Amino acid sequence: MTIGDLIRLLSDGEFHSGQQLGERLGVSRAAVWKQLRKLESLGIGMEAVKGQGYRLAEPLELLDGSVIVAGLSRQARSHVARLFVEDVVPSSNQFIRERFAQGAGHGEVCLVEQQSAGKGRRGRTWVTPWGRTLMLSTGWRFESGIAAMEGLSLAAGVALSRVLEAHGVQPRLKWPNDVLLATEGGGYGKLAGILVEMSGDAAGPCEAVIGMGINMDLPDDFRASIEQPVSAVRDQAPGLTRHQLAVELLGELMPMLADFERVGFEAWQAEWNARHAFAEQEVEILQGERREAAVAEQVDVSGNLWVRCDKRRWKLTGGEISVRGRS
Template sequence: MSIGELIRLLSDGHYHSGQQLGERLGVSRTAVWKQLKKLEAMDLALEAVKGRGYRLADPIESLDGAAIVSSLPAAPRRHLSRLFIEDQLDSTSTFLRERFRQGAGHAEVCLAESQTAGRGRRGKAWSTSWGRSLIFSLGWRFEGGVAALEGLSLAVGVVMAEMLEAFGAEVALKWPNDLLLSVDGEWRKLAGILLEVTGDVEGPCEVVIGIGLNVALSEAGRAAAGQPAGALADVLQPVPSRNQLAARLIDALLSLLPAFEREGFVAWQAAWNQRHAYRDRRIRVHQGRQSFAGEAKDVDASGNLQVATESGIQALAGGEISIRPE
């Protein structure tokens, strides 16, 4: 019995006795009880009613590969090499990097209900609770070399923002790879993008695009975020289906990537600047142990953020840099 099987049973809205769960899962009631005790540690609230049994207080929509693929338009469905749906991984991006090492990986997508070692920029962890986020990675092989990838994470941010705006969310982009959500007039972090690249500077290279998107957040999840965090459930009712979100995201990325390889970031530059969260605002730039203040301007055709300082315009090119509003 896996914890995922138990969660899916308890998510149907009905109560299940320990005996029923044991029979469905082929284990003893004692084994079921041990797994039920784990749910609280996983930030999953359980309702228990004497004489009726157990169910999840907040039912979770499980990821469904067949539902995702059937929702794709014909073109992206043809271009999608393989879709993996996993209950729990250390990281969906690590999973796809291993697929590349095995000679596969291109146009493959991996989704997980939970991950134990998710990563953000600058080595930060991306904390997720089971079934409340879209934990997503897509692999792509580029022939033009690493230099051709300038601005790719920003272009991914643009197509994600367009997708979420179609659901009714008000979204802004924070350089270089965060999406912010407007909740009660405050910008809160909604999603993060992390690109991992291996290969040649001038020859073929392999990219894994890792995305974490908050669909719903518990209070414990907000506390673990370490910064103001938002989720689609804060502003959208009904909350979009995670399977629908996954299908829309696969569609958007499989359209973006071939076009990006031909055109570069310049085709998405204006759309990014229109959603620039800190445009013409005072910011503080942190780079290693150094920091300086300036006024954020537009991003250029390579995706570099222009910052006006007392000594002139500085172009920030990603890497170990973070910015905060002053």
Template sequence: MTQADTPKDPLSALLVCLADGDFHSGDELGESLGMSRAAVWKHLQKLTELGLPLTSIRGRGYQVEGGLELLEKERILGALDPEARRRLNVLELFRATDSTNVRALARGPAEPSGYVCLAEQQTAGRGRRGRAWVSPYGRNLYLSASWNFDGGAAALEGLSLAVGVAICRALEASGLQGVRLKWPNDLLWRGRKLAGVLLEMTGDPVGQCRVVVGIGINLSMPAGAARGIDQPWVDVSEACREEGLAPLSRNRLAAELINQLLPLLADYQRSGFSDYRNAWHARDAFLGQTVVLKSAQREQLGVARGVDGSGALRLEVDGQEQLCHGGELSMRAVS
């Protein structure tokens, strides 16, 4: 296994110093980082540009309120199980990038399966149907993984739903129960959006192709950043508080995602969605409920009856079942 490293820069080093949430004086930071107080001040100004809550008190110094758990490659690698470690080709961490999916898609055509990247921040994070994915610095999880498949799009039926199951299992293994799945790409907790999946494909649509699986999880969303979210949402921190659980570690959860995701991708061409269908139904947020299915052209009212073996939604309309495939469709419950 090879590993790609992002070079340490002064801003990253400063963030490591402030990640503990304690106050640090300018002199202390300058000594730790080997730079002048003026240089420290210059880099501190960049923290506000990242949206981090920097507090400054005369006589005490500087503090990132609440601290940060920065992503650490060695901690993630150390928490991988043997199968995931064997499937992993490259693990790459970025301080900031436009989009982890874009990074994964940009890998060369000869790239083997098993590339995984995470970022502290996305400046142009993307969700489904062209929506922006709110991606504040150091608070949530933004992960992408790429895998090569034969058979094109037909081999990938139901994959986004299976990935949803894998994310649920990663959260459950970390201690958080009760996460539910909303067809076709969202994860909910008590009816509010917690996470999402974005699949993108390059290559031959009927032959050899590469799939990039993008995962975004609201872990500890700052209220200011959340103003850009246009639907009810929740983060893992709030869910854990309401359940009386200790906060989840970003690094540990990243490792659990990789533990679940890479074996799924490695085996999916053989198993398909059939190995995940029952697990998806067990977590279906809208099973048996009246829903509205919406496309750009029309809205359809019906009762959600789960999914078929390809991951298509089974929608009962006037006593007749219709199969609805993801595409540009969205679904909501009828209140």
């Protein structure tokens, strides 16, 4: 029995006694009780009523790979070699990296309910509650070398934005890898993060793992525990399901990966700049331990962000930016 097996039984909204759960899962009532206690640490609320049993305090939409595959267009499906749905893994990016090490990985997609060691940029931990996000990674092999992947994470942000905008969500993009959403109190909250990891030959075949973590529906107590402002898809699109978002996102993302080596980031440059959250605003640039203030301009055909300060103008090829008091 896994924690995912228990959650799936409880996700029907009905009460289940400890004995019923044990019989369905093939374990003792004591083992069931031990797993029920773990649910609280995963941020999953429970209701317990004497004489009736247990159920989830709120319904959870658990991912089903067959539903996602069935929803894909013919074009998207032609680019998906294999789709995995996992309950818990250290990280979906690591899962795909290991698939590459096994001689697979290209065109493969991994979706997970929860990551035990998920990471964002600069090695930060990416923490999410069970079933409240959409976390996926996909692998793609490029033949022209690492230079062919310039701007790939920015293009992925555009792909996600296109999908969300079709449902009335108004995301903004923060260079290089974040998707933001305006908050009621002003400023922006982080809606999604994108992490692209590359390996291989600088001038020859190389492999990219594109990871995306998207907040779908975050409880208030979880938001309060995060040190930065956060937002969720259902803040603006309450009816959008995780399955629907997964299907539509893969419908944008997989054809983009198939074309990227041929057309480069230039095909997505204008769309990224049109959604640029901090264009012509003063930002703080963080590169290692160095911090510097400048005005953000736009990104170029390679995905570099141009900035200026006084009479000096230069491009950022790495690091990150922030706006004090906002993001």
